[in-house]
Amino acid sequence: xxxxxxxxxxxxVGRFGAMLAIGLFVLxxxxxxxxxxxxxxxxxxxxxxxxxxxxxxxxxxxxxDIVFExxxxxxxxxxxxxxxxxxxxxxxxxxxxxxxxxxxxxIGGFSTIPCSLATLLEGTAAGYVSLHLKDNNLNWRAAxxxxxxxxxxxxxxxxxxxxxxxxxxxxxKVIAVPMIAxxxxxxxxxVQTLHLLFEYRSNRDSNRIxxxxxxxxxxVSHLRFGLNEKTARETAxxxxxxxxxxxxxxxxxxxxxxxxxxxEDHHVPGRPLRTKATKKVLETGIPAFLRSREEIGCDNxxxxxxxxxxxxxxxxxxxxxxxKLYGTDDVQLQKVHFxxxxxxxxxxxxxxxxxxxxxxxxxxxxxxxxxxxxQINPHFLFNALNTIGSFTRTKxxxxxxxxxxxxxxxxxxxxxxxxxTRIGAELDQIRSYLKIEQARFGDRVHCEWRLEDGVEDIExxxxxxxPLVENGVKHGILKREEGGAIAVTIARTNGLxxxxxxxxxxxxxxxxxxxxxMSEGEYADDDHIGVRNxxxxxxxxxxxxxTLSIVSRPDRGTRVSFTIxxxxxAMA
Numbered sequence: 300x301x302x303x304x305x306x307x308x309x310x311x312v313g314r315f316g317a318m319l320a321i322g323l324f325v326l327x328x329x330x331x332x333x334x335x336x337x338x339x340x341x342x343x344x345x346x347x348x349x350x351x352x353x354x355x356x357x358x359x360x361x362x363x364d365i366v367f368e369x370x371x372x373x374x375x376x377x378x379x380x381x382x383x384x385x386x387x388x389x390x391x392x393x394x395x396x397x398x399x400x401x402x403x404x405x406i407g408g409f410s411t412i413p414c415s416l417a418t419l420l421e422g423t424a425a426g427y428v429s430l431h432l433k434d435n436n437l438n439w440r441a442a443x444x445x446x447x448x449x450x451x452x453x454x455x456x457x458x459x460x461x462x463x464x465x466x467x468x469x470x471x472k473v474i475a476v477p478m479i480a481x482x483x484x485x486x487x488x489x490v491q492t493l494h495l496l497f498e499y500r501s502n503r504d505s506n507r508i509x510x511x512x513x514x515x516x517x518x519v520s521h522l523r524f525g526l527n528e529k530t531a532r533e534t535a536x537x538x539x540x541x542x543x544x545x546x547x548x549x550x551x552x553x554x555x556x557x558x559x560x561x562x563e564d565h566h567v568p569g570r571p572l573r574t575k576a577t578k579k580v581l582e583t584g585i586p587a588f589l590r591s592r593e594e595i596g597c598d599n600x601x602x603x604x605x606x607x608x609x610x611x612x613x614x615x616x617x618x619x620x621x622x623k624l625y626g627t628d629d630v631q632l633q634k635v636h637f638x639x640x641x642x643x644x645x646x647x648x649x650x651x652x653x654x655x656x657x658x659x660x661x662x663x664x665x666x667x668x669x670x671x672x673x674q675i676n677p678h679f680l681f682n683a684l685n686t687i688g689s690f691t692r693t694k695x696x697x698x699x700x701x702x703x704x705x706x707x708x709x710x711x712x713x714x715x716x717x718x719x720t721r722i723g724a725e726l727d728q729i730r731s732y733l734k735i736e737q738a739r740f741g742d743r744v745h746c747e748w749r750l751e752d753g754v755e756d757i758e759x760x761x762x763x764x765x766p767l768v769e770n771g772v773k774h775g776i777l778k779r780e781e782g783g784a785i786a787v788t789i790a791r792t793n794g795l796x797x798x799x800x801x802x803x804x805x806x807x808x809x810x811x812x813x814x815x816x817m818s819e820g821e822y823a824d825d826d827h828i829g830v831r832n833x834x835x836x837x838x839x840x841x842x843x844x845x846t847l848s849i850v851s852r853p854d855r856g857t858r859v860s861f862t863i864x865x866x867x868x869a870m871a
Contacts, residue, residue, distance in 0.1 A: 345385050349392025352381030356397025356418065360404070374401065374418050375453070375482035379445050380489045382425025383436055390429075394422025410470060413460040417453035424449060437494040439487045446483030454479070511639070514541055515646055522650040526612065526620050528568055531556035538624075538643070544636065546604065546625035549612075550577050556620065561627050565599045573598050577621050580609045584618045586644065588637040606632040610644025614651050622647065686739045701738050704731040722764075722789065723755030729768050729787070736772060743782025744772060751790040759796075759863060760836055766829025767800045767847075767859050775804025775857055783856075795862040803856040812851050830859075837861055 359373035374397045382390025398418035405411045425445045429436045454475045461467035517537045521530040531549040535557040539547045546560030550572055558566040565573065572578055575596030580587055589595050589607045597604060606626035611618045622644050626632035683705050690698035708731040726748075737744045768785060776783030788799040807815070815830060834847045841863055851857035 345388045346392070348381060348385045349389045350396065352377050352385075352389060352393035352422075353396025353400075355381075356393055356422075357400045360397065360401055372401075372414075372478070373482060373485060374398075375421050375446060375450055375478075376485035376489055378418055378422030379425045379442060379449065379482075379486040380493070382422045382427075383429045383432070383438070383441060383445070383490055384493065385426070386429050386436075387423065387426035390422035390424070390426025391419070392422075394419040397422070409463070409466060410457050410461045413456035414453070417449070417456050420452070421445070421449035435494065437490050437497070439491040439494070442486040442490040443483060446486040447479065450479040450482050510541055511642055511646070514538060514643060518647070519650055522647060526551065526556065526651055528556050531620075532559075532568065534647070535559045542624065542636075542639065543630070544624045544632065545627040545630040546623075548623040548625065550581070550621045550623065552581060552619065561603050561625060561630075562597075562599075565597075565602065574607075576607065576609060577623065580611055580621050581618055584611045584613070586610045586637070586641050588632075588634070590632075603627050608632060608637040608640040610640040611648075612644055612651065613648040619651065682739060683735045686735065690738075697738070701735060704734045707731045708735070719758040720761040721755065722757050722759055725759070725761065725764050726750075726755065726787075729765050732765070732769060733772070736777075740777065740782060744776065745782070745784035747784060747786040749786060749788040749790075754789045754791065754796070757796060757865075760840060762829070763833050763836070763861075764798060764800065766833055770830050771800055771802040771804065771857060771859070775802040775806070778805045791865060794865050796865050797860065797862050799858065799860040801856065801858045806853045806855050806857055807851040808853050812849060815849065833861075837863075 355377040356374045359375075359377050362373050378390065378394045378397055381393040398415040401418060402411055402415040425441075428441055428445055432438050432441055454471050457467050457471055458464070461470070514537055518534045521533040524530055526549075531551075535547045535549050536559055539559045544560070546558065546562055546566075548558045548566060549556045554571055555566055555568050555573075557568050576587060576589055576594060587607075587609045589609070590605075592602065592605055595602075595604055595607050604625045605628055608624045610622045612620035612622060622640055624632065624636050624640050626636075683701075687698050687701045687705065690701065708728055733744065733746050737746075764787070768787065771785045776785060783803040785800065785802040788797070788801070790797050830847070838846045845862055845864070848860045849857065
């Protein structure tokens with residue numbers, strides 16, 4: 300008896316090894332791309348998995364051995380694994396198919412009913428156990444417990460339901476140990492193998508994502524300036540460093556923009572395109588995976604490039620270039636390179652489109668600056684000229700001085716507003732404005748300057764401080780009969796340039812303060828367009844954390860402040 304049990308155990312173990320390989324091969328062919336460690340299959344996959352593991356369970360029946368007109372089988376391995384992987388539906392369906400097959404092939408057999416029911420129960424139980432495995436449904440400990448309990452119950456069901464009892468007892472004596480051992484540890488091995496397979500796939504996908512993100516992070520600072528030889532060269536160099544290929548090439552519409560790696564001697568940046576494949580992708584906009592020199596179509600007979608993946612680069616509906624990864628006899632390209640190239644092509648296309656949007660935004664911002672510069676309040680101009688005229692006879696020197704200040708003020712408004720300007724230049728314009736206002740209103744206008752040494756040489760966007768000062772004078776201190784003072788404070792703190800404009804004028808209530816920065820609506824009048832424009836440009840250039848901060852209370856004055864990163868001002 301012992302020798303027979305040992306022989307049966309060895310037989311089942313040997314057949315399980317072959318069936319495990321077959322099962323894994325079948326599963327790799329199935330569309331299980333959305334499966335993984337700790338992730339259950341989508342609903343549309345569950346029916347397919349139920350049928351698949353049911354068929355594997357049928358194979359487990361034939362992979363066993365006939366003992367006393369019954370089957371020492373391996374069905375439990377597959378229905379338990381199916382239930383743990385896919386949940387109750389998969390477990391029930393696989394158990395039903397495998398158990399139903401066992402019933403149909405031996406209708407009337409003395410152990411048919413208990414064996415069929417046991418298979419159904421094992422699959423269903425494994426499915427419900429998987430619902431409680433939140434972090435990892437492919438848990439080998441769960442497979443061990445379900446296998447031991449399930450196969451033990453299987454043997455008890457045979458003893459209690461199979462007739463005659465003596466024959467059932469003899470059967471159980473022979474098959475109990477081999478079936479419990481092989482099905483339990485087979486399920487453990489199958490489950491753990493799938494776990495490792497999915498974990499490997501997850502790590503591989505994670506590495507690919509990290510690779511793409513690393514390329515994206517390092518190339519975005521270059522492609523933001525468009526597609527040209529310089530940006531293409533830096534982009535190709537980054538890809539070359541991170542992706543194991545024979546060569547990286549970026550082409551424009553008519554010429555090579557960058558080429559690093561094999562065939563550098565004749566794929567030279569700045570020269571016309573040499574391959575038929577590149578011209579075809581530029582024409583059709585369809586990515587291509589080429590596996591021979593003939594398909595690449597290089598006009599150099601000694602070209603070492605033997606495979607290539609090509610992805611178009613777009614701006615909207617236009618194909619403006621092509622990203623190419625090349626392979627040689629020593630460095631073979633695989634499908635993963637094709638998918639990577641297509642992904643990078645889409646990513647770079649988005650970056651190029653964003654560059655166009657950024658350029659348009661810059662042009663709009665410059666146009667807005669020009670509009671502000673030319674929008675000199677006619678009342679201020681007329682009043683300034685009248686004030687200067689009143690001094691021409693009584694104080695001609697004062698008149699000449701004020702005329703020079705007005706000329707400087709207007710010259711600054713009419714200068715080209717592109718790029719950045721020195722803080723000192725903007726403060727000179729503010730001083731000219733204040734001198735004219737002080738000439739008009741006398742002691743009603745006072746000014747204080749609190750400037751840290753060296754800040755006047757820092758560059759900032761033009762017309763950022765001046766509109767805030769003018770707004771404080773016009774809507775703050777001049778609305779008080781006795782006038783008031785306006786203070787400009789500029790200093791550096793913790794890597795930030797801090798700018799504050801504070802007046803002791805009439806101030807604002809909460810409602811007026813809320814409406815001050817509205818870009819549209821009934822309160823969006825031209826009186827505060829300069830303040831709103833300052834706020835919008837600060838957000839556009841430096842981000843939402845550097846917009847205007849305004850604190851004001853009625854009859855207590857107004858305080859407007861903002862910050863600019865010092866490193867960005869230095870880069871300007």
